[in-house]
Amino acid sequence: xxxxxxxxSCGNAAAAVIEFPGSAAxxxxxxxxxxxxxxxxxxxxxLTGLRQKVANFPGVTVEQHTGVAELxxxxxxxxxxxxxxxxxxxxxxxxxxxxxxLTGKREDTPKPEAILLVLDSTNLQxxxxxxxxxxxLGLPTLVILNMADDLRNRGGRLDLKALAVQLxxxxxxxxxxxxxxxxxxxxxxxxxxxxxxxKQLPVLQDVPKCRQWAGQVxxxxxxxxxxxxxxxxxxxxxxxxxxxxxxVFAAVVVLVFQTMFTYATPLHDGLQWMFDVSGGWxxxxxxxxxLTSLLIDGVWKGVGSVIVFLPQxxxxxxxxxxxxxxxxxxxxxxxxxxxxAKVGLQGKSFIPLLSAxxxxxxxxxxxxxxxxxRDRFATILIAxxxxxxxxxxxxxxxxxxxxxxxxLLGAFLSTQTAAMLGLYxxxxxxAVVTARILKSSILKSGRTPFLLEMPxxxxxxxxxxxxxxxxxxxxxxxxxxxxxxxVTVVLWVLAHVPFVNGQPAPIETSVAGTIGHAIxxxxxxxxxxxxxxxxxxxSLAARETIVSTLGSIYGMDAExxxxxxxxxxxxxxxxxxxxxxxxxxxxxxxxxxxxxxVRRETGGWKWPALQFAYMGFLAYAGAFVAFHLLx
Amino acid sequence: MQLSGNSxxxxxxxxxxxxxxxxxxxxxxxxxxxGDDARRLMELGFxxxxxxxxxxxxxxxxxxxxxxDGSEVALRRETARKLKVRIPKLPRA
Numbered sequence: 001x002x003x004x005x006x007x008x009s010c011g012n013a014a015a016a017v018i019e020f021p022g023s024a025a026x027x028x029x030x031x032x033x034x035x036x037x038x039x040x041x042x043x044x045x046x047l048t049g050l051r052q053k054v055a056n057f058p059g060v061t062v063e064q065h066t067g068v069a070e071l072x073x074x075x076x077x078x079x080x081x082x083x084x085x086x087x088x089x090x091x092x093x094x095x096x097x098x099x100x101x102l103t104g105k106r107e108d109t110p111k112p113e114a115i116l117l118v119l120d121s122t123n124l125q126x127x128x129x130x131x132x133x134x135x136x137l138g139l140p141t142l143v144i145l146n147m148a149d150d151l152r153n154r155g156g157r158l159d160l161k162a163l164a165v166q167l168x169x170x171x172x173x174x175x176x177x178x179x180x181x182x183x184x185x186x187x188x189x190x191x192x193x194x195x196x197x198x199k200q201l202p203v204l205q206d207v208p209k210c211r212q213w214a215g216q217v218x219x220x221x222x223x224x225x226x227x228x229x230x231x232x233x234x235x236x237x238x239x240x241x242x243x244x245x246x247x248v249f250a251a252v253v254v255l256v257f258q259t260m261f262t263y264a265t266p267l268h269d270g271l272q273w274m275f276d277v278s279g280g281w282x283x284x285x286x287x288x289x290x291l292t293s294l295l296i297d298g299v300w301k302g303v304g305s306v307i308v309f310l311p312q313x314x315x316x317x318x319x320x321x322x323x324x325x326x327x328x329x330x331x332x333x334x335x336x337x338x339x340x341a342k343v344g345l346q347g348k349s350f351i352p353l354l355s356a357x358x359x360x361x362x363x364x365x366x367x368x369x370x371x372x373x374r375d376r377f378a379t380i381l382i383a384x385x386x387x388x389x390x391x392x393x394x395x396x397x398x399x400x401x402x403x404x405x406x407x408l409l410g411a412f413l414s415t416q417t418a419a420m421l422g423l424y425x426x427x428x429x430x431a432v433v434t435a436r437i438l439k440s441s442i443l444k445s446g447r448t449p450f451l452l453e454m455p456x457x458x459x460x461x462x463x464x465x466x467x468x469x470x471x472x473x474x475x476x477x478x479x480x481x482x483x484x485x486x487v488t489v490v491l492w493v494l495a496h497v498p499f500v501n502g503q504p505a506p507i508e509t510s511v512a513g514t515i516g517h518a519i520x521x522x523x524x525x526x527x528x529x530x531x532x533x534x535x536x537x538x539s540l541a542a543r544e545t546i547v548s549t550l551g552s553i554y555g556m557d558a559e560x561x562x563x564x565x566x567x568x569x570x571x572x573x574x575x576x577x578x579x580x581x582x583x584x585x586x587x588x589x590x591x592x593x594x595x596x597x598v599r600r601e602t603g604g605w606k607w608p609a610l611q612f613a614y615m616g617f618l619a620y621a622g623a624f625v626a627f628h629l630l631x
Numbered sequence: 632m633q634l635s636g637n638s639x640x641x642x643x644x645x646x647x648x649x650x651x652x653x654x655x656x657x658x659x660x661x662x663x664x665x666g667d668d669a670r671r672l673m674e675l676g677f678x679x680x681x682x683x684x685x686x687x688x689x690x691x692x693x694x695x696x697x698x699x700d701g702s703e704v705a706l707r708r709e710t711a712r713k714l715k716v717r718i719p720k721l722p723r724a
Contacts, residue, residue: 037702086674091667123701126676207673211700225701240687240696334689334696334705341707347694449668449710451675454696454703 027068027076029110030189031102033134034118035127036084037455039146043118043176044081045467047185064109071190080112088133089205092371102137114140114193116185121145121173122156122226122456128214131167133204140193141169144185149175150456156226163221168197177461232327232456239331249335252323256354259315267311275304290496290504297552298492303480309544313389313476314469316358321468324351325460333452343432344439346370346450349379353431356386360594362472364601374445378438380598381611384589385431387424390543394585395423397547401566402578419582426586430618479542483592487541488548491534495552507553526584526620527577527627539590546585576630580623588619646718648697648711651685657716659683659699664713676700677714 032047034040044052048067065081082101083094090096097106104111117134119127124145135141143163151157151173164171170188174181202213238244279300286292323329329351337347348370356363363383370376387395399419406415413421439445494512496504507513515537516530523533531553535546547565554568573581589595589612598608651657659681662669676699677683686703688695693708706714 086671089670091670126700126702129674207670208678211673211678228698236687236696240689242690246690330705334694337689337694337705337707338691449664449672449713450694450705450707451671451710452694452705453675454705 027078028113028189029078029080030114030116031080031082031112032116032118033082033098033102033130034084034144034146035086035120035130037453038084038118038120038127039176040081040084040118042461042464043116043144043146043174044079045464046176046179046182048079050467050470069186069189071186073190075190077189079116080109086130087207088130102134102139112139114142114189116142116144116188118144118146118176120147121151121158122147122154122229124158124223124225125214125218126211128217129207129210131217132201132210132213135167135169135196135198136201136204138195141196142185142188142193143167143169143171145171145173146176148173148181149178150229151226154226154229156224158218158221158223160221163217163223166199166217166220168199170194177458229456235457236331236454239328240334245331245335249332252328252332253354256316256319256357259319264312264315268308271308271311272304275300275308279304294489294492298488299485301488301548301551303485303488303548307477307480309389309393310473310476312392313358314472316355316389317362317468317472318465320355320358321465322460325458325464327455327457330452330454334454337450337452343435345378345435346372346375347452348450349375352379352383353386356383356388359388359390360384360386360591361475361597364594364597367601371451372445374439374443377602377607378435378443380601381438381443381607382431382435384591384594384611384615385427385434385587387427387586388543388591390591391423391585393544393547394539395420395582397550397565398569398578398582401569402573402575423582423586426583430587434614479593483541484545484548487538487545488552491538491549492552512553525627526580526623527574528581529572531572532577532581536584536590539585541590541592543585543590576627579630580627583626584619584623586619587615587622589615646716648683648685648695648706648714648716649708650718651683651697651716653685653687655718656682656684657718660715660717662714664710672714675704676702677704683714683716 032040032044044065044067047069051069052065052067067079067081069077069079071077080101082098085092085095085098088095088099088102090099100106101109102112102115115134115137117131119130131143145151145158145160160171160173172181172184172188174184176182200213202209204210239248279296282300283292283296286295320329323332332354333347333350335347336350340346340349349367352363352366352370355366360383363386364380367376367379367383370379399416403416403419407413408415408418491512494515495507495510497511498505500509504510505513512534513530516534519533519537520528520530523536528536531550534553535549538549539546550569551565554565569578595608595612598611599605602608646657648657659677659679661679662672662677664672678700681700684698686696686698689705694705695708695711696703696705697711
């Protein structure tokens with residue numbers, strides 16, 4: 001702030017004209033900031049569309065969203081989306097980062113030339129409290145009053161000119177959801193961007209004074225708050241009803257699972273068919289050679305076996321996106337809170353844990369909504385126990401090969417479904433017990449208040465949901481195209497060297513086979529042979545890799561290839577060994593991406609190392625017991 | 632909500648947010664929590680002198696949603712107990 005204080009006076013005198021760097025210079029940078037639930041993310045998506053990227057601010061666990069907005073004259077403006085905060089007091093990490101970026105204290109981020117302050121116009125007076133510390137920074141600021149359509153529909157109104165005079169800054173009334181009024185933002189970005197000159201500012205450290213100031217500014221602007229959202233009350237009377245609420249909650253959870261297991265299956269099968277057929281064509285076109293083998297057995301089958309799970313993952317993210325954007329997820333957290341409290345966690349942990357059923361990586365990112373650090377770490381540590389979608393290919397393959405499909409409860413439940421359900425419960429129980437242990441020992445926390453703001457219900461926008469899905473697809477495909485591709489190719493090479501008489505070695509004497517044999521003594525007590533051993537090693541990169549690995553190993557072995565992968569597995573594993581393998585996968589932390597994200601989110605190797613060791617021990621012990629009980 | 636009869640002194644009834652049932656309103660008096668926690672609550676609208684109305688709750692009544700300063704915030708019982716309120720004299724009482 002200090003570097004502005006001396007140029008502030010001259011800035012005002014010179015009619016607040018700012019010198020822009022020449023056209024060759026980097027685009028100007030502006031920061032987008034606002035309280036939680038102000039519709040900041042929707043606005044960011046509106047302004048930047050697909051031209052955005054997500055990273056972490058180095059050294060801290062705060063996500064950095066940057067995007068590029070294009071002005072009418074073709075100039076580009078870089079927009080930094082800062083975390084949602086209530087004040088600049090710098091108590092939480094989010095607030096610290098926001099303060100540092102706005103004051104140019106972060107070396108990795110250029111100091112913004114201007115601020116776009118987003119406030120909810122339907123709750124203006126409370127949200128205006130954030131305007132005080134922001135305007136005090138002295139940076140050119142556009143005050144954006146979002147949710148204009150809600151304000152209008154519910155009979156609220158205000159005098160924009162009077163508000164602009166009070167704040168000494170331009171004010172724009174917009175609806176990010178409907179895309180109305182955005183031209184005012186572009187005009188501001190393209191224009192001279194004056195420095196703010198508020199009539200008066202309160203003592204920033206004094207919350208009651210800030211609120212009083214906000215109230216005065218509001219009444220000067222003749223702000224009439226809108227009537228209470230009728231539909232939100234009506235919906236809450238059902239969704240938070242003492243009987244209806246939990247019923248809807250249960251229905252939502254069931255629907256999420258139903259979607260993943262039933263509705264996604266045709267898409268999954270369709271993709272699988274496409275990979276099989278196209279692989280066959282390529283094979284025919286290229287004939288039998290070493291290169292074709294690498295292409296088909298290594299790349300095509302390896303990567304394909306992962307990509308077929310894309311529809312499932314996307315459907316789940318679509319679901320979570322709808323729940324979150326509509327405002328229901330906050331109600332779900334409320335309903336789940338008491339249950340979560342029993343294992344020492346809180347309602348906010350429910351959201352990340354539910355998304356962990358799709359993938360632990362976004363789940364661990366989603367723990368950022370938990371302010372209590374110990375609760376957050378406990379949630380991070382148990383999230384990988386939830387049965388993520390990467391376990392599905394493994395479970396599906398082994399269950400199909402070893403559990404005969406019989407009816408258990410008439411047409412409702414088959415033995416295979418029951419086995420799958422059992423594995424889900426197993427993972428869930430491990431998570432609950434671990435949470436209990438953590439919260440009563442190393443992550444025991446004092447009582448910090450549980451605060452959860454209930455947003456009004458809103459229709460999710462197609463654009464916002466679409467962007468989420470594109471985002472997830474990119475992450476998923478990048479993983480399939482990098483980690484998994486690399487592992488399959490490396491494995492293929494290891495399974496073919498050393499060359500004997502110009503011919504690749506048989507799998508048993510290859511480098512991969514040698515490694516598999518080397519670890520066999522360790523895994524023998526679990527009922528696994530050296531081929532499974534190779535699969536376990538490659539699955540350290542990502543769980544589902546074991547399917548493509550086993551596919552490659554058995555594919556190269558003509559003898560066991562005849563009856564397909566299932567028959568080959570039946571030949572190599574006893575039933576006890578198969579169950580042991582399932583238990584192993586339910587517990588073990590075999591996922592490089594998760595380890596990486598835990599390291600990033602907990603700020604070091606300590607927690608991921610502990611987590612990996614703990615889950616590995618549990619997996620080994622669990623598999624050992626399973627094999628010896630059933631084998 | 633029950634007031635202990637009309638014999639109570641003219642002074643307002645001393646209570647906490649826990650004592651409110653759905654639809655009851657009261658004026659916040661003080662927050663009996665450490666500085667940072669109290670500040671966080673104040674930023675969300677729980678300022679002394681503000682009217683707080685109890686809303687829906689999770690099954691079993693905990694946590695409960697409170698309407699305050701234009702927004703709705705859910706608090707656990709253990710936190711709500713720390714927010715002292717003055718219950719205005721009921722017109723019916």
